[in-house]
Amino acid sequence: MSFFRNLTQKISQSLKSPAPAVRFSAPPSNAFNVRPVEPAEEMINKVRPVEIEGSSVGCDGGNGPLGHPMVYINLDGKEPQPCGYCGLRFVQKHGHHHH
Numbered sequence: 747m748s749f750f751r752n753l754t755q756k757i758s759q760s761l762k763s764p765a766p767a768v769r770f771s772a773p774p775s776n777a778f779n780v781r782p783v784e785p786a787e788e789m790i791n792k793v794r795p796v797e798i799e800g801s802s803v804g805c806d807g808g809n810g811p812l813g814h815p816m817v818y819i820n821l822d823g824k825e826p827q828p829c830g831y832c833g834l835r836f837v838q839k840h841g842h843h844h845h
């Protein structure tokens with residue numbers, strides 16, 4: 747029954763550790779085919795909020811031209827919360843149940 751004992755240990759360990767903030771890393775900028783001359787606001791308006799499973803998200807803008815220091819954004823409520831640095835919007839994923 748060592749398998750079940752290991753499983754129980756894993757579960758209790760994961761319960762003890764605080765829920766890690768979801769870290770969002772943007773894909774390489776060339777994936778968007780974005781021209782640098784395009785105003786950032788226009789580009790952001792085309793991008794839908796990133797759905798996050800959790801109540802907070804860490805954003806560092808990825809490794810592209812929008813990279814910035816890591817900031818944590820609280821996603822309480824249903825309204826998308828924009829990142830103060832790069833303007834990416836994050837919203838809590840709908841349909842997940844509370845424990």
Ligand SMILES: [Zn+2]
Nearest residue numbers: 805807829832
């Ligand atoms: Zn950001």
